[in-house]
Amino acid sequence: MTTALDDLGWTEALDASFRERAVHGAFPARVSAMHQGACDALAAEGAFRLPIPPSRQGLAVGDWVVLGPGDLPRLLARLPRGSALTRQAAGRATAPQVLAANVDLALLVTAIGEDFSPRRLERYLAVAHAGGVRPAIVLNKLDRDPSGIGRWLRQAEDVAPDTPVVAATTLWAGGLDDLEPLLARGRTVVLLGSSGVGKSSIVNMLLGEEAVAVAPIRERDDTGRHTTSHRQLHQLGDRGLLIDTPGLRELGLWDTAGLDAAFSDLVALAEGCRFRDCTHGDEPECAVVEAVQAGRLDADRLESWRQLRREAAAREMLRDPSAQKAAGRRMAKMIKEVAEERRRRGR
Ligand SMILES: Nc1nc2c(ncn2[C@@H]2O[C@H](COP(=O)(O)OP(=O)(O)OP(=O)(O)O)[C@@H](O)[C@H]2O)c(=O)[nH]1
Ligand SMILES: [Mg+2]
Ligand SMILES: [Zn+2]
Missing domain, CATH: 3.40.50.300 (P-loop containing nucleotide triphosphate hydrolases)
Known part of the structure:
Protein backbone atom coordinates (compact mmCIF):
# COMPACT_ATOMS: atom_id res chain seq x y z
CA MET A 1 0.00 0.00 0.00
CA THR A 2 1.35 3.42 -0.82
CA THR A 3 0.37 6.61 0.96
CA ALA A 4 0.76 10.28 0.24
CA LEU A 5 3.41 11.83 2.49
CA ASP A 6 0.86 14.29 3.89
CA ASP A 7 -1.21 11.38 5.19
CA LEU A 8 1.85 10.12 7.05
CA GLY A 9 2.29 13.44 8.85
CA TRP A 10 4.79 15.16 6.55
CA THR A 11 5.35 18.85 7.37
CA GLU A 12 7.08 21.83 5.78
CA ALA A 13 9.79 21.76 8.44
CA LEU A 14 10.49 18.10 7.59
CA ASP A 15 10.52 18.93 3.91
CA ALA A 16 13.16 21.62 4.47
CA SER A 17 15.40 19.28 6.52
CA PHE A 18 14.96 16.52 3.96
CA ARG A 19 16.09 18.80 1.10
CA GLU A 20 19.26 19.63 3.03
CA ARG A 21 20.17 15.97 3.39
CA ALA A 22 18.80 14.32 0.28
CA VAL A 23 21.13 12.65 -2.15
CA HIS A 24 20.01 11.61 -5.64
CA GLY A 25 17.40 8.86 -5.41
CA ALA A 26 16.79 9.26 -1.68
CA PHE A 27 13.26 9.49 -0.26
CA PRO A 28 11.66 10.07 3.18
CA ALA A 29 9.92 7.34 5.18
CA ARG A 30 8.25 7.15 8.59
CA VAL A 31 9.23 4.51 11.14
CA SER A 32 6.07 2.53 11.92
CA ALA A 33 7.46 -0.24 14.15
CA MET A 34 10.68 -1.18 15.87
CA HIS A 35 12.00 -4.74 16.04
CA GLN A 36 15.21 -6.31 17.29
CA GLY A 37 17.87 -4.83 14.99
CA ALA A 38 15.32 -3.73 12.37
CA CYS A 39 12.47 -1.32 11.79
CA ASP A 40 9.44 -1.01 9.53
CA ALA A 41 9.00 2.20 7.60
CA LEU A 42 6.20 3.64 5.47
CA ALA A 43 6.89 5.79 2.43
CA ALA A 44 5.09 7.10 -0.63
CA GLU A 45 7.07 4.35 -2.40
CA GLY A 46 5.64 1.58 -0.19
CA ALA A 47 6.43 -0.27 3.04
CA PHE A 48 9.96 -1.39 3.95
CA ARG A 49 11.67 -3.50 6.58
CA LEU A 50 15.18 -2.22 7.17
CA PRO A 51 18.12 -3.37 9.25
CA ILE A 52 19.25 -0.67 11.67
CA PRO A 53 23.00 -0.07 11.43
CA PRO A 54 24.84 0.32 14.77
CA SER A 55 25.44 3.99 13.95
CA ARG A 56 21.68 4.61 13.87
CA GLN A 57 20.65 3.36 17.31
CA GLY A 58 18.06 5.37 19.20
CA LEU A 59 15.41 5.41 16.47
CA ALA A 60 11.82 5.55 17.68
CA VAL A 61 8.42 4.86 16.20
CA GLY A 62 7.22 8.03 14.52
CA ASP A 63 10.70 9.07 13.43
CA TRP A 64 11.21 10.31 9.88
CA VAL A 65 14.21 8.83 8.13
CA VAL A 66 15.91 9.25 4.76
CA LEU A 67 16.12 6.05 2.70
CA GLY A 68 17.82 5.29 -0.53
CA PRO A 69 19.04 4.98 -3.12
CA GLY A 70 18.49 1.83 -5.18
CA ASP A 71 16.20 -1.19 -5.12
CA LEU A 72 17.17 -2.21 -1.59
CA PRO A 73 17.12 1.14 0.18
CA ARG A 74 19.37 1.77 3.15
CA LEU A 75 18.75 3.98 6.14
CA LEU A 76 20.82 7.10 5.46
CA ALA A 77 19.75 9.60 8.12
CA ARG A 78 17.15 10.52 10.70
CA LEU A 79 15.42 13.86 10.26
CA PRO A 80 15.24 16.24 13.27
CA ARG A 81 12.24 15.57 15.50
CA GLY A 82 9.41 18.05 15.89
CA SER A 83 8.56 16.49 19.25
CA LEU A 253 10.98 11.79 34.24
CA TRP A 254 13.93 12.54 32.01
CA ASP A 255 14.06 16.25 32.86
CA THR A 256 12.23 19.04 34.66
CA ALA A 257 11.05 20.66 31.40
CA GLY A 258 7.39 19.62 31.60
CA LEU A 259 6.72 20.31 35.26
CA ASP A 260 5.69 23.96 34.99
CA ALA A 261 3.13 23.19 32.30
CA ALA A 262 1.81 20.15 34.18
CA PHE A 263 1.46 22.18 37.38
CA SER A 264 0.35 25.52 35.97
CA ASP A 265 -1.99 26.11 38.95
CA LEU A 266 0.90 25.71 41.39
CA VAL A 267 3.18 27.88 39.25
CA ALA A 268 0.56 30.65 39.27
CA LEU A 269 0.31 30.48 43.06
CA ALA A 270 4.11 30.53 43.37
CA GLU A 271 4.11 34.04 41.90
CA GLY A 272 3.14 35.10 45.41
CA CYS A 273 6.04 33.35 47.19
CA ARG A 274 8.69 35.55 48.81
CA PHE A 275 11.57 33.68 47.14
CA ARG A 276 11.78 33.18 43.38
CA ASP A 277 13.32 29.73 43.81
CA CYS A 278 10.95 28.74 46.62
CA THR A 279 10.67 24.96 46.93
CA HIS A 280 7.36 25.39 48.82
CA GLY A 281 8.83 23.52 51.77
CA ASP A 282 9.84 25.36 54.94
CA GLU A 283 10.47 28.76 53.36
CA PRO A 284 8.79 31.75 55.01
CA GLU A 285 5.94 33.53 53.19
CA CYS A 286 5.27 30.67 50.80
CA ALA A 287 2.05 31.36 48.89
CA VAL A 288 1.75 27.73 47.82
CA VAL A 289 1.87 26.34 51.36
CA GLU A 290 -0.61 29.05 52.37
CA ALA A 291 -2.92 27.90 49.58
CA VAL A 292 -2.73 24.33 50.91
CA GLN A 293 -3.52 25.54 54.44
CA ALA A 294 -6.47 27.54 53.12
CA GLY A 295 -7.76 24.47 51.25
CA ARG A 296 -7.22 26.01 47.81
CA LEU A 297 -4.60 23.45 46.75
CA ASP A 298 -4.52 19.72 47.48
CA ALA A 299 -1.63 18.85 49.83
CA ASP A 300 -1.01 15.63 47.86
CA ARG A 301 -0.62 17.64 44.69
CA LEU A 302 2.03 19.85 46.27
CA GLU A 303 3.83 16.78 47.62
CA SER A 304 3.67 15.20 44.17
CA TRP A 305 5.18 18.33 42.57
CA ARG A 306 8.03 18.36 45.10
CA GLN A 307 8.72 14.67 44.55
CA LEU A 308 8.70 14.86 40.74
CA ARG A 309 10.87 17.95 40.85
CA ARG A 310 13.43 16.25 43.12
CA GLU A 311 13.48 13.17 40.92
CA ALA A 312 13.91 15.06 37.65
CA ALA A 313 16.45 17.55 39.03
CA ALA A 314 18.57 14.75 40.48
CA ARG A 315 18.57 12.99 37.13
CA GLU A 316 19.49 16.18 35.26
CA MET A 317 22.38 16.70 37.65
CA LEU A 318 23.68 13.15 37.25
CA ARG A 319 24.28 13.70 33.56
CA ASP A 320 25.19 17.38 33.45
CA PRO A 321 28.69 18.38 34.58
CA SER A 322 27.81 22.10 34.70
CA ALA A 323 24.85 21.37 36.99
CA GLN A 324 27.18 19.33 39.17
CA LYS A 325 29.50 22.32 39.35
CA ALA A 326 26.61 24.64 40.24
CA ALA A 327 25.52 22.24 42.97
CA GLY A 328 29.11 22.17 44.21
CA ARG A 329 29.11 25.98 44.32
CA ARG A 330 25.80 26.00 46.22
CA MET A 331 27.24 23.52 48.68
CA ALA A 332 30.44 25.57 49.09
CA LYS A 333 28.36 28.72 49.69
CA MET A 334 26.28 26.91 52.28
CA ILE A 335 29.38 25.67 54.12
CA LYS A 336 30.78 29.22 54.09
CA GLU A 337 27.51 30.64 55.43
CA VAL A 338 27.38 28.09 58.22
CA ALA A 339 31.01 28.88 59.16
CA GLU A 340 30.26 32.63 59.19
CA GLU A 341 27.18 32.12 61.27
CA ARG A 342 29.28 30.14 63.74
CA ARG A 343 31.92 32.89 63.89
CA ARG A 344 29.23 35.52 64.51
CA ARG A 345 27.76 33.48 67.34
CA GLY A 346 31.20 32.84 68.81
CA ARG A 347 31.81 36.56 69.03
N1 LIG B 1 -15.16 -3.02 30.91
C1 LIG B 1 -14.36 -2.61 29.93
N2 LIG B 1 -13.31 -3.38 29.54
C2 LIG B 1 -12.52 -2.93 28.55
C3 LIG B 1 -12.75 -1.69 27.90
N3 LIG B 1 -11.76 -1.51 26.99
C4 LIG B 1 -10.96 -2.59 27.07
N4 LIG B 1 -11.40 -3.45 28.00
C5 LIG B 1 -10.80 -4.74 28.40
O1 LIG B 1 -9.59 -4.49 29.13
C6 LIG B 1 -8.63 -5.52 28.86
C7 LIG B 1 -7.31 -4.92 28.40
O2 LIG B 1 -7.50 -4.30 27.15
P1 LIG B 1 -6.29 -4.00 26.14
O3 LIG B 1 -6.86 -3.19 25.03
O4 LIG B 1 -5.55 -5.23 25.80
O5 LIG B 1 -5.37 -3.08 27.09
P2 LIG B 1 -3.98 -2.37 26.74
O6 LIG B 1 -4.02 -1.05 27.41
O7 LIG B 1 -3.73 -2.38 25.29
O8 LIG B 1 -2.95 -3.31 27.52
P3 LIG B 1 -1.39 -3.62 27.16
O9 LIG B 1 -1.28 -3.93 25.72
O10 LIG B 1 -1.05 -4.76 28.06
O11 LIG B 1 -0.64 -2.37 27.54
C8 LIG B 1 -9.28 -6.42 27.81
O12 LIG B 1 -9.81 -7.54 28.48
C9 LIG B 1 -10.36 -5.56 27.20
O13 LIG B 1 -11.44 -6.34 26.72
C10 LIG B 1 -13.88 -0.91 28.30
O14 LIG B 1 -14.17 0.18 27.82
N5 LIG B 1 -14.64 -1.43 29.32
MG1 LIG C 1 -2.25 -3.18 24.17
ZN1 LIG D 1 6.62 28.79 47.89
Whole structure:
Protein backbone atom coordinates (compact mmCIF):
# COMPACT_ATOMS: atom_id res chain seq x y z
CA MET A 1 0.00 0.00 0.00
CA THR A 2 1.35 3.42 -0.82
CA THR A 3 0.37 6.61 0.96
CA ALA A 4 0.76 10.28 0.24
CA LEU A 5 3.41 11.83 2.49
CA ASP A 6 0.86 14.29 3.89
CA ASP A 7 -1.21 11.38 5.19
CA LEU A 8 1.85 10.12 7.05
CA GLY A 9 2.29 13.44 8.85
CA TRP A 10 4.79 15.16 6.55
CA THR A 11 5.35 18.85 7.37
CA GLU A 12 7.08 21.83 5.78
CA ALA A 13 9.79 21.76 8.44
CA LEU A 14 10.49 18.10 7.59
CA ASP A 15 10.52 18.93 3.91
CA ALA A 16 13.16 21.62 4.47
CA SER A 17 15.40 19.28 6.52
CA PHE A 18 14.96 16.52 3.96
CA ARG A 19 16.09 18.80 1.10
CA GLU A 20 19.26 19.63 3.03
CA ARG A 21 20.17 15.97 3.39
CA ALA A 22 18.80 14.32 0.28
CA VAL A 23 21.13 12.65 -2.15
CA HIS A 24 20.01 11.61 -5.64
CA GLY A 25 17.40 8.86 -5.41
CA ALA A 26 16.79 9.26 -1.68
CA PHE A 27 13.26 9.49 -0.26
CA PRO A 28 11.66 10.07 3.18
CA ALA A 29 9.92 7.34 5.18
CA ARG A 30 8.25 7.15 8.59
CA VAL A 31 9.23 4.51 11.14
CA SER A 32 6.07 2.53 11.92
CA ALA A 33 7.46 -0.24 14.15
CA MET A 34 10.68 -1.18 15.87
CA HIS A 35 12.00 -4.74 16.04
CA GLN A 36 15.21 -6.31 17.29
CA GLY A 37 17.87 -4.83 14.99
CA ALA A 38 15.32 -3.73 12.37
CA CYS A 39 12.47 -1.32 11.79
CA ASP A 40 9.44 -1.01 9.53
CA ALA A 41 9.00 2.20 7.60
CA LEU A 42 6.20 3.64 5.47
CA ALA A 43 6.89 5.79 2.43
CA ALA A 44 5.09 7.10 -0.63
CA GLU A 45 7.07 4.35 -2.40
CA GLY A 46 5.64 1.58 -0.19
CA ALA A 47 6.43 -0.27 3.04
CA PHE A 48 9.96 -1.39 3.95
CA ARG A 49 11.67 -3.50 6.58
CA LEU A 50 15.18 -2.22 7.17
CA PRO A 51 18.12 -3.37 9.25
CA ILE A 52 19.25 -0.67 11.67
CA PRO A 53 23.00 -0.07 11.43
CA PRO A 54 24.84 0.32 14.77
CA SER A 55 25.44 3.99 13.95
CA ARG A 56 21.68 4.61 13.87
CA GLN A 57 20.65 3.36 17.31
CA GLY A 58 18.06 5.37 19.20
CA LEU A 59 15.41 5.41 16.47
CA ALA A 60 11.82 5.55 17.68
CA VAL A 61 8.42 4.86 16.20
CA GLY A 62 7.22 8.03 14.52
CA ASP A 63 10.70 9.07 13.43
CA TRP A 64 11.21 10.31 9.88
CA VAL A 65 14.21 8.83 8.13
CA VAL A 66 15.91 9.25 4.76
CA LEU A 67 16.12 6.05 2.70
CA GLY A 68 17.82 5.29 -0.53
CA PRO A 69 19.04 4.98 -3.12
CA GLY A 70 18.49 1.83 -5.18
CA ASP A 71 16.20 -1.19 -5.12
CA LEU A 72 17.17 -2.21 -1.59
CA PRO A 73 17.12 1.14 0.18
CA ARG A 74 19.37 1.77 3.15
CA LEU A 75 18.75 3.98 6.14
CA LEU A 76 20.82 7.10 5.46
CA ALA A 77 19.75 9.60 8.12
CA ARG A 78 17.15 10.52 10.70
CA LEU A 79 15.42 13.86 10.26
CA PRO A 80 15.24 16.24 13.27
CA ARG A 81 12.24 15.57 15.50
CA GLY A 82 9.41 18.05 15.89
CA SER A 83 8.56 16.49 19.25
CA ALA A 84 9.53 13.41 21.27
CA LEU A 85 8.12 11.67 24.31
CA THR A 86 11.13 10.74 26.39
CA ARG A 87 11.41 8.86 29.63
CA GLN A 88 14.25 7.69 31.78
CA ALA A 89 14.96 4.20 30.42
CA ALA A 90 13.70 1.57 32.84
CA GLY A 91 16.38 -0.03 34.98
CA ARG A 92 19.24 2.20 33.76
CA ALA A 93 21.15 4.78 35.80
CA THR A 94 20.66 7.60 33.37
CA ALA A 95 19.71 6.98 29.77
CA PRO A 96 16.84 8.44 27.77
CA GLN A 97 14.33 6.33 25.90
CA VAL A 98 12.18 7.94 23.23
CA LEU A 99 8.74 6.33 23.39
CA ALA A 100 7.45 8.04 20.23
CA ALA A 101 8.61 10.84 17.96
CA ASN A 102 6.88 13.55 15.93
CA VAL A 103 3.68 13.23 17.90
CA ASP A 104 0.96 15.90 17.95
CA LEU A 105 -1.21 14.58 20.74
CA ALA A 106 -0.70 12.14 23.62
CA LEU A 107 -3.80 10.31 24.80
CA LEU A 108 -3.09 9.46 28.41
CA VAL A 109 -5.35 6.47 28.92
CA THR A 110 -6.49 5.34 32.33
CA ALA A 111 -9.38 3.14 33.42
CA ILE A 112 -12.16 4.25 35.70
CA GLY A 113 -11.87 2.29 38.94
CA GLU A 114 -8.80 0.98 40.70
CA ASP A 115 -6.28 1.96 38.02
CA PHE A 116 -7.20 5.62 38.35
CA SER A 117 -4.35 7.52 40.00
CA PRO A 118 -4.08 11.32 40.02
CA ARG A 119 -0.38 11.02 40.91
CA ARG A 120 0.36 8.83 37.89
CA LEU A 121 -1.56 11.20 35.62
CA GLU A 122 0.62 14.09 36.82
CA ARG A 123 3.69 12.11 35.82
CA TYR A 124 2.32 11.36 32.35
CA LEU A 125 1.31 15.00 31.88
CA ALA A 126 4.84 16.16 32.78
CA VAL A 127 6.35 13.76 30.22
CA ALA A 128 3.98 14.95 27.47
CA HIS A 129 4.63 18.63 28.14
CA ALA A 130 8.40 18.06 28.36
CA GLY A 131 8.32 16.51 24.89
CA GLY A 132 6.38 19.37 23.34
CA VAL A 133 3.31 17.16 22.94
CA ARG A 134 -0.22 18.32 23.73
CA PRO A 135 -1.90 15.91 26.18
CA ALA A 136 -5.51 14.75 26.54
CA ILE A 137 -6.79 12.35 29.18
CA VAL A 138 -9.00 9.39 28.33
CA LEU A 139 -10.96 7.83 31.17
CA ASN A 140 -11.73 4.44 29.66
CA LYS A 141 -14.12 1.72 30.88
CA LEU A 142 -16.87 4.25 31.51
CA ASP A 143 -19.28 1.29 31.37
CA ARG A 144 -18.17 0.40 34.90
CA ASP A 145 -19.68 3.50 36.44
CA PRO A 146 -21.72 5.49 33.90
CA SER A 147 -23.60 7.44 36.57
CA GLY A 148 -20.38 8.40 38.40
CA ILE A 149 -18.95 10.07 35.32
CA GLY A 150 -19.10 13.61 36.72
CA ARG A 151 -17.02 12.60 39.72
CA TRP A 152 -14.32 10.88 37.61
CA LEU A 153 -14.09 13.82 35.22
CA ARG A 154 -13.70 16.24 38.12
CA GLN A 155 -10.95 14.17 39.70
CA ALA A 156 -9.02 14.15 36.42
CA GLU A 157 -9.61 17.84 35.74
CA ASP A 158 -8.29 18.70 39.20
CA VAL A 159 -4.84 17.39 38.29
CA ALA A 160 -4.93 18.47 34.66
CA PRO A 161 -5.69 22.15 34.34
CA ASP A 162 -6.01 23.23 30.68
CA THR A 163 -6.15 19.60 29.47
CA PRO A 164 -9.12 18.02 27.66
CA VAL A 165 -10.57 15.05 29.54
CA VAL A 166 -12.72 12.52 27.70
CA ALA A 167 -14.67 9.60 29.13
CA ALA A 168 -14.90 6.56 26.88
CA THR A 169 -15.81 2.93 26.63
CA THR A 170 -15.00 0.38 23.97
CA LEU A 171 -17.99 -1.73 24.96
CA TRP A 172 -20.65 0.06 23.00
CA ALA A 173 -20.87 1.86 19.65
CA GLY A 174 -20.40 5.58 20.09
CA GLY A 175 -18.36 5.09 23.25
CA LEU A 176 -15.42 6.81 21.59
CA ASP A 177 -17.32 9.61 19.81
CA ASP A 178 -15.65 12.28 21.92
CA LEU A 179 -12.25 11.15 20.67
CA GLU A 180 -13.07 11.75 16.99
CA PRO A 181 -12.61 15.55 17.15
CA LEU A 182 -9.05 14.95 18.38
CA LEU A 183 -8.15 13.04 15.21
CA ALA A 184 -7.29 14.69 11.92
CA ARG A 185 -5.56 13.96 8.62
CA GLY A 186 -1.77 13.94 9.04
CA ARG A 187 -2.01 14.25 12.83
CA THR A 188 -0.15 11.69 14.94
CA VAL A 189 -1.75 10.56 18.19
CA VAL A 190 0.00 8.25 20.65
CA LEU A 191 -1.76 6.22 23.36
CA LEU A 192 0.08 5.88 26.66
CA GLY A 193 -0.95 4.21 29.90
CA SER A 194 -0.58 1.22 32.15
CA SER A 195 -1.11 -2.29 30.87
CA GLY A 196 -4.74 -3.35 30.72
CA VAL A 197 -6.41 0.07 30.58
CA GLY A 198 -7.65 -0.60 27.04
CA LYS A 199 -5.24 1.21 24.70
CA SER A 200 -5.28 -1.50 22.02
CA SER A 201 -9.05 -1.90 22.37
CA ILE A 202 -9.40 1.82 21.62
CA VAL A 203 -7.06 1.51 18.63
CA ASN A 204 -9.14 -1.36 17.24
CA MET A 205 -12.38 0.56 17.69
CA LEU A 206 -10.98 3.65 15.97
CA LEU A 207 -9.51 1.54 13.16
CA GLY A 208 -12.82 -0.24 12.76
CA GLU A 209 -11.10 -3.63 12.71
CA GLU A 210 -9.43 -6.07 15.07
CA ALA A 211 -5.97 -5.10 13.90
CA VAL A 212 -4.32 -5.41 17.27
CA ALA A 213 -4.42 -8.18 19.85
CA VAL A 214 -6.12 -7.24 23.09
CA ALA A 215 -6.19 -9.14 26.36
CA PRO A 216 -9.07 -11.61 26.80
CA ILE A 217 -11.84 -10.21 28.96
CA ARG A 218 -11.41 -10.63 32.70
CA GLU A 219 -14.01 -8.95 34.84
CA ARG A 220 -12.91 -6.09 37.08
CA ASP A 221 -9.23 -6.58 36.42
CA ASP A 222 -6.77 -3.84 35.49
CA THR A 223 -3.59 -5.60 36.47
CA GLY A 224 -2.75 -5.97 32.79
CA ARG A 225 -0.91 -8.76 31.04
CA HIS A 226 1.32 -6.68 28.82
CA THR A 227 -0.51 -7.90 25.73
CA THR A 228 1.03 -5.32 23.39
CA SER A 229 4.72 -6.04 23.05
CA HIS A 230 5.96 -3.32 20.71
CA ARG A 231 5.13 0.22 19.64
CA GLN A 232 3.25 0.34 16.37
CA LEU A 233 1.99 3.14 14.16
CA HIS A 234 -1.42 2.53 12.57
CA GLN A 235 -2.97 4.48 9.71
CA LEU A 236 -6.52 5.82 10.07
CA GLY A 237 -6.60 7.28 6.55
CA ASP A 238 -7.97 10.82 6.60
CA ARG A 239 -8.27 10.65 10.42
CA GLY A 240 -4.53 10.59 10.87
CA LEU A 241 -2.18 8.15 12.60
CA LEU A 242 -2.32 6.26 15.88
CA ILE A 243 0.63 4.85 17.82
CA ASP A 244 -0.24 1.97 20.15
CA THR A 245 2.31 1.34 22.89
CA PRO A 246 2.87 -1.44 25.42
CA GLY A 247 1.71 -0.65 28.95
CA LEU A 248 4.35 1.20 30.92
CA ARG A 249 5.45 -0.13 34.29
CA GLU A 250 7.61 2.88 35.03
CA LEU A 251 7.62 6.40 33.69
CA GLY A 252 10.69 8.10 35.11
CA LEU A 253 10.98 11.79 34.24
CA TRP A 254 13.93 12.54 32.01
CA ASP A 255 14.06 16.25 32.86
CA THR A 256 12.23 19.04 34.66
CA ALA A 257 11.05 20.66 31.40
CA GLY A 258 7.39 19.62 31.60
CA LEU A 259 6.72 20.31 35.26
CA ASP A 260 5.69 23.96 34.99
CA ALA A 261 3.13 23.19 32.30
CA ALA A 262 1.81 20.15 34.18
CA PHE A 263 1.46 22.18 37.38
CA SER A 264 0.35 25.52 35.97
CA ASP A 265 -1.99 26.11 38.95
CA LEU A 266 0.90 25.71 41.39
CA VAL A 267 3.18 27.88 39.25
CA ALA A 268 0.56 30.65 39.27
CA LEU A 269 0.31 30.48 43.06
CA ALA A 270 4.11 30.53 43.37
CA GLU A 271 4.11 34.04 41.90
CA GLY A 272 3.14 35.10 45.41
CA CYS A 273 6.04 33.35 47.19
CA ARG A 274 8.69 35.55 48.81
CA PHE A 275 11.57 33.68 47.14
CA ARG A 276 11.78 33.18 43.38
CA ASP A 277 13.32 29.73 43.81
CA CYS A 278 10.95 28.74 46.62
CA THR A 279 10.67 24.96 46.93
CA HIS A 280 7.36 25.39 48.82
CA GLY A 281 8.83 23.52 51.77
CA ASP A 282 9.84 25.36 54.94
CA GLU A 283 10.47 28.76 53.36
CA PRO A 284 8.79 31.75 55.01
CA GLU A 285 5.94 33.53 53.19
CA CYS A 286 5.27 30.67 50.80
CA ALA A 287 2.05 31.36 48.89
CA VAL A 288 1.75 27.73 47.82
CA VAL A 289 1.87 26.34 51.36
CA GLU A 290 -0.61 29.05 52.37
CA ALA A 291 -2.92 27.90 49.58
CA VAL A 292 -2.73 24.33 50.91
CA GLN A 293 -3.52 25.54 54.44
CA ALA A 294 -6.47 27.54 53.12
CA GLY A 295 -7.76 24.47 51.25
CA ARG A 296 -7.22 26.01 47.81
CA LEU A 297 -4.60 23.45 46.75
CA ASP A 298 -4.52 19.72 47.48
CA ALA A 299 -1.63 18.85 49.83
CA ASP A 300 -1.01 15.63 47.86
CA ARG A 301 -0.62 17.64 44.69
CA LEU A 302 2.03 19.85 46.27
CA GLU A 303 3.83 16.78 47.62
CA SER A 304 3.67 15.20 44.17
CA TRP A 305 5.18 18.33 42.57
CA ARG A 306 8.03 18.36 45.10
CA GLN A 307 8.72 14.67 44.55
CA LEU A 308 8.70 14.86 40.74
CA ARG A 309 10.87 17.95 40.85
CA ARG A 310 13.43 16.25 43.12
CA GLU A 311 13.48 13.17 40.92
CA ALA A 312 13.91 15.06 37.65
CA ALA A 313 16.45 17.55 39.03
CA ALA A 314 18.57 14.75 40.48
CA ARG A 315 18.57 12.99 37.13
CA GLU A 316 19.49 16.18 35.26
CA MET A 317 22.38 16.70 37.65
CA LEU A 318 23.68 13.15 37.25
CA ARG A 319 24.28 13.70 33.56
CA ASP A 320 25.19 17.38 33.45
CA PRO A 321 28.69 18.38 34.58
CA SER A 322 27.81 22.10 34.70
CA ALA A 323 24.85 21.37 36.99
CA GLN A 324 27.18 19.33 39.17
CA LYS A 325 29.50 22.32 39.35
CA ALA A 326 26.61 24.64 40.24
CA ALA A 327 25.52 22.24 42.97
CA GLY A 328 29.11 22.17 44.21
CA ARG A 329 29.11 25.98 44.32
CA ARG A 330 25.80 26.00 46.22
CA MET A 331 27.24 23.52 48.68
CA ALA A 332 30.44 25.57 49.09
CA LYS A 333 28.36 28.72 49.69
CA MET A 334 26.28 26.91 52.28
CA ILE A 335 29.38 25.67 54.12
CA LYS A 336 30.78 29.22 54.09
CA GLU A 337 27.51 30.64 55.43
CA VAL A 338 27.38 28.09 58.22
CA ALA A 339 31.01 28.88 59.16
CA GLU A 340 30.26 32.63 59.19
CA GLU A 341 27.18 32.12 61.27
CA ARG A 342 29.28 30.14 63.74
CA ARG A 343 31.92 32.89 63.89
CA ARG A 344 29.23 35.52 64.51
CA ARG A 345 27.76 33.48 67.34
CA GLY A 346 31.20 32.84 68.81
CA ARG A 347 31.81 36.56 69.03
N1 LIG B 1 -15.16 -3.02 30.91
C1 LIG B 1 -14.36 -2.61 29.93
N2 LIG B 1 -13.31 -3.38 29.54
C2 LIG B 1 -12.52 -2.93 28.55
C3 LIG B 1 -12.75 -1.69 27.90
N3 LIG B 1 -11.76 -1.51 26.99
C4 LIG B 1 -10.96 -2.59 27.07
N4 LIG B 1 -11.40 -3.45 28.00
C5 LIG B 1 -10.80 -4.74 28.40
O1 LIG B 1 -9.59 -4.49 29.13
C6 LIG B 1 -8.63 -5.52 28.86
C7 LIG B 1 -7.31 -4.92 28.40
O2 LIG B 1 -7.50 -4.30 27.15
P1 LIG B 1 -6.29 -4.00 26.14
O3 LIG B 1 -6.86 -3.19 25.03
O4 LIG B 1 -5.55 -5.23 25.80
O5 LIG B 1 -5.37 -3.08 27.09
P2 LIG B 1 -3.98 -2.37 26.74
O6 LIG B 1 -4.02 -1.05 27.41
O7 LIG B 1 -3.73 -2.38 25.29
O8 LIG B 1 -2.95 -3.31 27.52
P3 LIG B 1 -1.39 -3.62 27.16
O9 LIG B 1 -1.28 -3.93 25.72
O10 LIG B 1 -1.05 -4.76 28.06
O11 LIG B 1 -0.64 -2.37 27.54
C8 LIG B 1 -9.28 -6.42 27.81
O12 LIG B 1 -9.81 -7.54 28.48
C9 LIG B 1 -10.36 -5.56 27.20
O13 LIG B 1 -11.44 -6.34 26.72
C10 LIG B 1 -13.88 -0.91 28.30
O14 LIG B 1 -14.17 0.18 27.82
N5 LIG B 1 -14.64 -1.43 29.32
MG1 LIG C 1 -2.25 -3.18 24.17
ZN1 LIG D 1 6.62 28.79 47.89
